[in-house]
Amino acid sequence: MSTSKRPKTEARAGRIKLADVATASGVHYSTVSRVLRPGSKGRISDAVAEHVKAVARELGYQPNSVAASMRTNSTHSIGLIVHDMSDPVYPPILTGIEEVLSPQGFAVLVGNTGYDIAVEMDVVNRMASRLVDGIFLATTRLEDPIVKRCQDLGIPLISVLRQTLSRDTPAVINDCLGGMRALTRQVLAWGHRDIAVILAPQNLSTGRERWRGIRDVLTEHGMTLPEHRIVYVEHMSADQGERAARSLLNAQRPPPEVIMCVNDLVAIGAIRACRAAGLNVPLDVGISGYNDIPLVDMIDPALTTVRMHLQEIGKAAGKMMLAHLGSEAPSPATVRIDAELVLRASLRNLNG
Amino acid sequence: MSTSKRPKTEARAGRIKLADVATASGVHYSTVSRVLRPGSKGRISDAVAEHVKAVARELGYQPNSVAASMRTNSTHSIGLIVHDMSDPVYPPILTGIEEVLSPQGFAVLVGNTGYDIAVEMDVVNRMASRLVDGIFLATTRLEDPIVKRCQDLGIPLISVLRQTLSRDTPAVINDCLGGMRALTRQVLAWGHRDIAVILAPQNLSTGRERWRGIRDVLTEHGMTLPEHRIVYVEHMSADQGERAARSLLNAQRPPPEVIMCVNDLVAIGAIRACRAAGLNVPLDVGISGYNDIPLVDMIDPALTTVRMHLQEIGKAAGKMMLAHLGSEAPSPATVRIDAELVLRASLRNLNG
DNA sequence: CCGCTTTGTGCAAACGTTTGCACAATTAGA
DNA sequence: TCTAATTGTGCAAACGTTTGCACAAAGCGG
Structure with missing residues (x-):
């Protein structure tokens, strides 16, 4: 220092x-x-x-709240850990959290991990040193050493947007399963059959649930996707989406009728890839995203997606934190916030 | 509690x-x-x-850093005050700040004001109670009671993106003047003469500098704008931009050749207003923004704008904070980070 | 008018560090 | 071998609160 x-x-x-x-x-x-x-x-x-x-x-x-904290052993501060605040999913969650916690005198400590788990562990340890009263974790993996660490440290933890496999932490998540099912039904209803997907890593609950949402509906209709229509991104960014989409399009096969992307940023990348390949969206290829981040209604073509109510998620998480700080028994409940289908130009009705 | x-x-x-x-x-x-x-x-x-x-x-x-803070009277935490983290301008700044400060053991406390100065004052007071070592203020007004308060409290303050009139705080800002001049020259070079502007409140340095950038160049060319081509937004959002643009278009006059907007969100709103009025962008009306926020390259039409190097601004601010915490004499220097013109489809060349 | 409860205030310990000071032990210089 | 400088460690105070406890004063029922 x-x-x-x-x-x-x-x-x-x-x-x-x-x-x-x-x-x-x-x-x-x-x-x-x-x-x-x-x-x-x-x-x-x-x-x-x-x-x-x-x-x-x-x-x-x-x-002097430092002195007070010293005495009471409670800082009235809570941590929010995200990979990258620049991902537009997170700010509304922060807003929701603050809306609930700020009137109660809590301050929010933000930690970016930069997608690096070593950094993340460091962030947790530092927050522990600072005696945060609790942590919101938005990076939760299905099996998560970070969650483990927080539990060992005895820091109340609430998972946001994601959940561990064992569901051993309280969590507020989007209903990815329901959202993706609704979207997939729509895709089928509009006559698409040759479907490709760009998926997130399957060590994330979101990645897994969204994929399951798609498969569920396909299975209901007696369909399965061939291997070559399934590709993955390493993390959810436009660049990764573009790369993934390219690999779908570069093959000798004809392009799919629709590419369902695990989120909006990835979908943006996919649109870029289509353009670069000389394909028109939505005439040649339909594209869908997930999240409904700002401006995707303004892009060309306007993106069909699923809206998460992020600020609601933040608020619910905030309330849950208050409840857990108050009581002794933190029941690890998982709250699901409904998703909402948003149909726009990037996906067309083949029957229409 | x-x-x-x-x-x-x-x-x-x-x-x-x-x-x-x-x-x-x-x-x-x-x-x-x-x-x-x-x-x-x-x-x-x-x-x-x-x-x-x-x-x-x-x-x-x-x-236990709380105990250490108690003894040393330094928390190694700094506050970042913004109106709304969901505005995409801020997250990259946060990232830049963290990049510099985090390795030095500092944590960042984020406070959203929701554009409410009473809330903002409260946030400052709470940060003071928490003994933050310094504050980054991204809401700075030309005459700012918040700045005054921080000075009274003796909290080192660094203004980001904006500056006070008296320049009595250290600040890291974008070169709005230069950026807007370059943009305006381009607009004129491409043959536009009937120019309208949507401006920010003139109690902000950004609002004032950008407007001055436009006027400077117009004056160089012996031009001035008529009153009815100048409108204002209350704060920088798409909704406000849409309202403002509507008032430009609703008048009995023909629409301007180009609407220069004080930032991208406002420009998005203006595009919406044009569409609603049945005007094609850029054929009927050209539109420009400022900031180059994510996805404006993907919208329809892709937005001509000026790029700020936000993460650089954050990093510079972080370094400046370290310098000021180290030394006794906080020289209130104002650092300007260059802006970069980004030409896209929303503005066309009338000569071409 | 007496004991008992209630109300309002002072006293002092405790929270877990950091750090100036004292001092013992070691080393060095002559 | 003696003094002086250096090195390594212990002691205890201080940081500004919160809060259990003690206790005086006041109110009250009989």
Whole structure:
């Protein structure tokens, strides 16, 4: 740590503390504490309370929550771990979380992993050092050493968007299964039969559930996909999507009627790949995504996708965190937030 | 605060502390501290150091940084205040900041204001209570009570993307003036003369600089814009952009040749408004944005805009923060990061 | 008017570090 | 061999809260 901060400015150094307010009001500092932190034990007369509050306000007293945390062993801060905040899925979740937690006095510590699990482990350890009251994990794998670590550390954990295989953590997730089923039914209803898919790694619950949603419906219709119509991305980005789509299109075979992508970014990449291959979307190839991130309604062609209610997910996660912090018994419930089909130009009705 | 957390889990309660490591290694806990925090005063023999480290590792010691913060009066955490993380401009900045600060042991506390200055003031006060070492402010107004507050509180502040009128805070901003000049020159070079603008509130440095960039170039060419070609948004969102554009198009006059928008989201709204009015972009009306946020290259039509190097801005801001935390004299330097013109389909060459 | 409850306030410990100071042990210089 | 410098470690205070406990004052029922 190179930053040696010895001196501090005046304002920082001469910070008003409880004792200052106390002497200025002629009471003991413990009394000030009780006035300013209602809910603590020990009743205070209204007269004193008013007076102390007035003095505190006048002196511009700002409580030192670090000191309070030290005493109470609770920082009222919670961590949010994501791979990359620039992925537009995450910010609305942060907003939802803040909406619930901020009024309760919680602050949110954001940690980006950059898709690197070593970094992620480090982030967790640092959050542990900082005594966060809980962690929201948006990177959860089906078998997850990070989850394990949090459990070992005794940090309340809530999984968002994803869930472990054993469902041993509380979680708030999108109903990927339902969403993908609805989408697949629509694809079939519109007469598509030669379907290709670009899937996420199958060590993620989202990746697995979305794929299962597709397969379920295909199976209902007595269909299965041939190997060569199934490709994977390593993580969900447009570049990865473009690469994957290229491998679908480059083969000697004719292009599929539709490419169902595991999410919108991947679908964007797929659209690029189609364009590059001289194929028109949706005339030559239909494309679908998942998430309904901002602007996919404005792209060319407007993307058919499934909307997750991300802010709702964030809010639900926030509430769940509050519940878990309050109670002793964190029942690992999994809450599913409904998904919503959004039909746009990138997928057409072959029957129409 | 409703959450009464009395009991804690085993793991949380029986946390290993310095003293535990000390007794286990047969040394005083101050020695352990010195071993684990190299750079502190007092040299330790290599033998003891190795031994203590081993014991600490074995016991799984996690330093309690709250306690350390209490002692040192420095939390190694910094705040980032934005209006709304869902605005795609901010995440890359966060990434840049983290990239620089995280390796130095800093954590980032994110605060969304929801465009509400009362909330914003509250966020600042809470960050002050939490003893953040510094604050990045991305909401800076030309005359800003928030900046004033931070100065009163003695919290090191760095303005990002925006700057105060008096330039009394260190800041890292995009070169809006240069960027907008370049764009305007291009617009003129391509033969557009009937130009309309959708501007941001003029109490923001970005709003004012971008407008000045346009005016400068127009003035160079002996042009000025008539009142009815100038409209404003309250803040930078697609909805606001759509409203503003509507008011430009609804008038009895013919539509302008080009609408220059203060940023991409606003431009998106303007495109929507044009479509709704039955106007083709770019054939009937050209549109430009600013920022080059993700996906504007994919929308219909692809948006002509100016790229800010957001992650660079974040990194520069992070470095600047480190510098200011280190030194006594925070010279309020303003760093400008170059902008880059990005020409796409939404603006056409009338001469071509 | 007496004991008992209630109410309001002060006292002091504790939270887990960091670090100035003291001091013992070792090394070096002459 | 003696003094002086150096090195390694222990001691204890301090950081600013919260909160259990003690206790005085006041209210009250009989």
